[in-house]
Amino acid sequence: MEQIVYLNGALVPRSQARISPFDLGFLYGYGLFETMRAYSGLIFRLGIHMERLRRSAALIGLPLEALDLGKACYDTLKANNLADGRIRLTVSIGEGEATPNPPKHPRPTALVIAASYTPPSAKTYQKGYKAVVSLIHQNSQSPLSRLKTVNYLNQLLARREAKEKGADEAILLNESGLLCEGSTNNIFLVSKGNLTTPDEESGCLPGITRQVVIELAKELGLKVAEREVRLEELLNADEAFLTSSLIELMPLTEVNGKPIGESKRGKVTERLMSAYKEAVVKETKQGA
Amino acid sequence: MEQIVYLNGALVPRSQARISPFDLGFLYGYGLFETMRAYSGLIFRLGIHMERLRRSAALIGLPLEALDLGKACYDTLKANNLADGRIRLTVSIGEGEATPNPPKHPRPTALVIAASYTPPSAKTYQKGYKAVVSLIHQNSQSPLSRLKTVNYLNQLLARREAKEKGADEAILLNESGLLCEGSTNNIFLVSKGNLTTPDEESGCLPGITRQVVIELAKELGLKVAEREVRLEELLNADEAFLTSSLIELMPLTEVNGKPIGESKRGKVTERLMSAYKEAVVKETKQGA
Secondary structure (H helix, E strand, O other): OOOEEEEOOEEEEHHHOOEOOOEHHHHHOOEEEEEEEEEOOEEOOHHHHHHHHHHHHHHHOOOOOOOOHHHHHHHHHHHOOOOOEEEEEEEEOOEOOOOOOOOOOOOOEEEEEEEOOOOOOHHHHHHOEEEEEOOOOEOOOOHHHHOOEOOOHHHHHHHHHHHHOOOOEEEEEEOOOEEEEEOOEEEEEEEOOEEEEEOHHHOOOOOHHHHHHHHHHHHOOOOEEEEOOEHHHHHOOOEEEEEEOOOEEEEEEEEOOEEOOOOOOOHHHHHHHHHHHHHHHHHHHHHO | OOOEEEEOOEEEEHHHOOEOOOEHHHHHOOEEEEEEEEEOOEEOOHHHHHHHHHHHHHHHOOOOOOOOHHHHHHHHHHHOOOOOEEEEEEEEOOEOOOOOOOOOOOOOEEEEEEEOOOOOOHHHHHHOEEEEEOOOOEOOOOHHHHOOEOOOHHHHHHHHHHHHOOOOEEEEEEOOOEEEEEOOEEEEEEEOOEEEEEOHHHOOOOOHHHHHHHHHHHHOOOOEEEEOOEHHHHHOOOEEEEEEOOOEEEEEEEEOOEEOOOOOOOHHHHHHHHHHHHHHHHHHHHHO
């Protein structure tokens, strides 16, 4: 069966989904997105994703009030007979003129793509990711660093750099050389049993999974510090891991060829990985 | 007559021009663009625009070899019965999956839009632009700062900030607080009869009009320094102006409410504005 996508209110086969090339999302990157994961028919933390999207949309002048995007996500999932998978929601300011002025009366383009998702293997979750520090830096002095915009080429190029260097992931520092984030995820350090993660002022995306992990860690009685983090702290940490809606928590066991801690998945990381899985199961049952 | 656009080899009416929303230009900003101006049927410095585009495309892994984009620009101009106007050429890596991985065998999307262009009024060119220094900073530590990518939301937000503050243009500093560029143009200072402009290391786009102005200035016997420039130098300059293919040279007479020099179009700026007009006329005649 051909993939079905949601586009501006309609569910259509992928091959028939078409937008204008005058869409300012295409011409100027004037758009936002969310990546979510569905488990047993439940889109995990959909409400928080929608909240972040609407907050970001208000900041860049993208009117989303008229759209029921949460329903669109579920409709797309169901239209593709998926109970589990990944969901990508994209909204742009819609069609305009090919000039750097937003349309006076924007009619946003909304797109939902749902697809099956194969997580990294159990072996990968056991060994963890190897990362390199990218030559590309993130810019904490742009409001965009805190928004999930489609201006994503920096991250894609950092990712390419990592692959070329034989690594799984790229870590981006900010313009001051402070730790910021992975190319498509947030980063946590474990030292003496407690967590540290770069604060939003460092220029990282306020990730939803990052937020869930902070909550779970506190429930487990761990201290969590959100603050400026130096790269050396990462290299000297006992454990480290990356977070995103798709990979959930992924151990980070090597950076620039240097082992993190004992270069294997750590105990605190394991506890949080389990806690995340449990939270998913719990919410899935409540949702059912 | 409906506007005609060039899209992937065909000239089609705007209302029929459609792309897939799976285009990674739309999903991730994986694309580049050029803005050019046509005078009396000649696209000014088309060759240099194409050279920059191809150099940038090679850097981000966008294969353009098979496309005759110069011809596409002229064809679009003619299809719209335009001798004068603006041309926007956009290329993206084309359709892919909604994941942050470029397609293995990319088939780029190429779009050319030609439209009439009304320059700012003679009065505006006489009075010059008022600018504000944006709260948004440019990032010289990303390779993207030197490429004209569709990751343009930073610039659009800086432009919005300028309009909200009653200014004509926003000036972006880089992450170190050094002068970088205008939101859609480059910046030049005139001091004691000579020119200074931020170097590429400052994170500015290597503008085509910037390059033309540097050449013309040297022909006129002016010294041109490309180097790090502090904001204070701009505020203390005798004259300043902005450059882009569309506005050509626009006097900059006020920044953050403070006059630049005598707060009017300066003599050196005037000489260069004339020299640019003359270069256009000369090349138009040669092209005819």
